[in-house]
Amino acid sequence: MNTRKINLALTAGLINKNTNGNALVAVKDLMNAFADEAGRFLGLKPLGNAQIGNAVRESYALSYENCTLNVDLVSHPQAKRQTIQRFQLR
Numbered sequence: 001m002n003t004r005k006i007n008l009a010l011t012a013g014l015i016n017k018n019t020n021g022n023a024l025v026a027v028k029d030l031m032n033a034f035a036d037e038a039g040r041f042l043g044l045k046p047l048g049n050a051q052i053g054n055a056v057r058e059s060y061a062l063s064y065e066n067c068t069l070n071v072d073l074v075s076h077p078q079a080k081r082q083t084i085q086r087f088q089l090r
Helices: 003-016 023-038
Strands: 041-052 055-064 068-076 081-089
Touching (some): 003 023, 023 041, 023 055, 023 068
Antiparallel strands (some): 041 055
């Protein structure tokens, strides 16, 4: 599995994609392009959350057959917006 290629594609895809909706759905949609390398999507597991001022930082693990993608996102409930803060492919 070429993790460098997947990381680059996720970064570029998230920059170019309008994520006005659910940011996790956007990440999952982008990962569908790598189904042959990452494998089938197995599930989503919340890892935790923390309050940061008016925002909430949430951590999730998206599990695939051949890897796990950890995603940290910041939700701004008043603005109804989510931002991907960090992701790590394992």
